[in-house]
Amino acid sequence: MFVLGLTGSIGMGKSTTAEMFRAAGIAVHDSDATVHELYRGTAAALVEAAFPGTVREGRVDRAVLAAQVLNDSDAMKRLETIVHPLVRASRQDFVAAARARGDKLVVVDIPLLFETGAEVEVDAVVLVTAPETVQKQRLAARPGMTAARLAAIMNKQMPDHEKRRRADFVIDTGGTHAETERQVQELLRRLLGEAASVPAGDKG
Template sequence: MWILGLTGSIGMGKSATAGLFGAEGVPVHDADAAVHDLYAREAVPLVEAAFPGVARDGMIDRPELSRRVLGDAAAMKRLEAIVHPLVRARETAFLARARASG
């Protein structure tokens, strides 16, 4: 099985390229989508504990969280320490499913 990673800055076409692969039937793991889903599910209590007041209606208020972490390197590191392992776990599960399906 081949594994291809798409990286780049904002607006570089990663999502468009991933969409082309997906349209051809290639399994695609979208880390950005995983974060959005995590912010509505299992990351909520963890992020709220680290940044009280960022959870609203059972999900992370992304603009409020951004306000708290952008420009604050220590806060960003705390957030990344919470979110990155969760995203990695989802990626690992995605790869296991892709390998199992051939």
């Protein structure tokens, strides 16, 4: 089975691209969605213990938590030591289940793939990117996106040019939806032809 890591900086179109893989029948593990689930379950008590007052009615209040950690690197590191291992475990369970089903290819959507060293878990990395002007337009249209919040997020992310250098494949979402979809389909044709040659148990 081939494990494809999907990543991209904020505003680059990663979520849209992930949906294109799903529409093509490929199972996708979504790290962001997993965090949302953890904040309603397993992680809630752990986060509350580390950041008192951040859990309301049994779930993490993301706005309250963000106010405590976004501009505090030590606090962010404490949060990451709680959340990242839980997300990684969820991802590993997902890959194991897909392997047991006999899937030829799965996608794991990891926003901070290079930043967290997660490339060792996958067989190849596809980077979703777009011109900076397009990225800024998308971010400006997001509700609740402030300059301070954006700066905090960008400070955690590797520059796009470095991600381009390290990625195995690049999908440019700066054009039309159809153009992005064509790139996804082309990549799938290539990978599904190669998936059978990946030894069982290799990475992931």
